[in-house]
Amino acid sequence: MHSFPKPALEMVEQLQQAAMAQPERAIAFQGSPGANSHRAANEWAPEALPLPCFSFADAIDAVKDGRAGCAMIPIDNSQAGRVADIHFLLPESGLSIVGEHFLRIRHALMALPGAKGPLKAAYSHPHALAQSRLFLRERGIVPLSFADTAGAAAHVAELADHSLAAIAPVLASDLYDLEIVENNVEDSDDNTTRFVILAPQPLDPATLTEGTVMTTFIFEVKNIPAALYKAMGGFATNGVNMTKLESYQKGVSFSATTFYADIIGAPGDPAVDRALEELAFHCKELRILGSYRQARPRG
Numbered sequence: 001m002h003s004f005p006k007p008a009l010e011m012v013e014q015l016q017q018a019a020m021a022q023p024e025r026a027i028a029f030q031g032s033p034g035a036n037s038h039r040a041a042n043e044w045a046p047e048a049l050p051l052p053c054f055s056f057a058d059a060i061d062a063v064k065d066g067r068a069g070c071a072m073i074p075i076d077n078s079q080a081g082r083v084a085d086i087h088f089l090l091p092e093s094g095l096s097i098v099g100e101h102f103l104r105i106r107h108a109l110m111a112l113p114g115a116k117g118p119l120k121a122a123y124s125h126p127h128a129l130a131q132s133r134l135f136l137r138e139r140g141i142v143p144l145s146f147a148d149t150a151g152a153a154a155h156v157a158e159l160a161d162h163s164l165a166a167i168a169p170v171l172a173s174d175l176y177d178l179e180i181v182e183n184n185v186e187d188s189d190d191n192t193t194r195f196v197i198l199a200p201q202p203l204d205p206a207t208l209t210e211g212t213v214m215t216t217f218i219f220e221v222k223n224i225p226a227a228l229y230k231a232m233g234g235f236a237t238n239g240v241n242m243t244k245l246e247s248y249q250k251g252v253s254f255s256a257t258t259f260y261a262d263i264i265g266a267p268g269d270p271a272v273d274r275a276l277e278e279l280a281f282h283c284k285e286l287r288i289l290g291s292y293r294q295a296r297p298r299g
Contacts (some may be wrong), residue, residue: 003054003147007102007176008032012052013054019051019068026051026068027197028059031125031148034172036103037206040195041072044101054147057086060093063198070098078192080130087248087260090289096202097216097290099146105191109134110153110178111165115189119181123152124167127193128186132167135185141165153178162288197204197292205266205291212294213242213266217276220250220258220285227282228259234278235263238271243298267292 002010011033019026020043028045028051029037041050062068073090076082087154090097107128111119122129129136129143136143146152146166153172156164164182166172175178178236196216205213221227237244244262263274267288279288 004032005151006054007156007157008052008154009293011175011277015050015052021051021138022049024069024138025049026062026113027069028053028062028068028075030056030059031150032154032172034150034153034169034175035074035075035148036105036193037148037195038167039169039171040101040193041073042105043103043231044072044099044195044197046053046060056089060089060095060198060221061168063095063200064093072195072197074127074193075196076194077127077131078190079186079242080127081190082246085129086245087218087258088199090196091258093198095198095200097196097292098291099197100214100295102296103193103195105131105193106169106184106185107149107167108170108173109135109165109167109181109185110173110182111156111158112162113177113179113258115162115165115179115181117163119165120163120206122165123165124157125152128167131188131191134187135219141150150175152171156272157290188227194207202214202290203290203292208266210293212264214262214264214294215266215288215291216260216262216270217286217288218258218260219279219283219287220256221283223256223284230283231279236277238275238278240265240271240275241298258282264294 014265026049027041059071095262123146150172153166153168156166157176241264246260
């Protein structure tokens with residue numbers, strides 16, 4: 001908790017106390033109050049109690065320890081790509097994906113009230129800085145990394161330096177008494193982040209009878225020629241749509257590649273079962289991270 005900037009601490013303590021009283025209603029998220037993850041949690045479950053955590057690992061631990069019923073975690077952004085470390089944290093967490101949420105990202109440049117003269121630097125989360133790269137470059141503002149967007153706003157308020165700014169949601173300017181210098185500083189009009197909701201227990205695919213269902217899993221193919229090609233063949237021959245496939249390295253040896261995938265459908269569907277069975281035949285490891293209702297059509 002004490003890693004949060006001082007202007008955020010009182011709000012963090014209040015939200016944590018409320019969540020402690022009713023942990024089953026709490027949604028853990030990474031960041032200070034006012035961060036995009038806070039906004040996403042409020043949109044997905046307005047009746048829930050937001051529980052701010054300093055890191056992604058802290059948010060996951062809050063669910064594992066029973067201090068929150070679920071966690072809201074960003075997984076990738078339409079402009080900046082996948083969120084660092086999430087693909088490692090998800091499999092290791094022991095939690096299951098039970099939902100997804102898409103949040104339209106709008107950022108503002110904010111500074112101390114009455115700030116005059118050119119702004120020298122702006123703090124924000126690396127993804128927000130990447131999403132506003134052209135805006136910052138055109139104005140000669142140096143990007144400085146911070147743990148989260150709203151925390152960056154609180155940090156600027158704490159530093160009390162009129163030459164510094166933050167890139168954060170508009171809500172953060174109200175919470176930390178900053179002044180909006182410019183709205184909508186993201187470089188793309190369709191800037192969107194996908195969040196996943198993590199819970200201790202998976203949803204039973206048989207209960208997901210309404211709407212389209214997604215399934216997320218990770219796998220590691222055998223280290224033989226054409227293993228990935230053969231492993232993917234089962235999805236094509238069975239007509240299962242794979243909407244996402246990403247690779248990342250395990251460890252420092254670079255000898256084993258793990259793949260992260262999303263498909264439309266769920267276990268129990270004969271076509272999906274056949275595709276997963278063929279995938280498993282070519283794999284050293286296959287682990288399903290969860291089946292859940294699709295929040296936005298793919299394609």
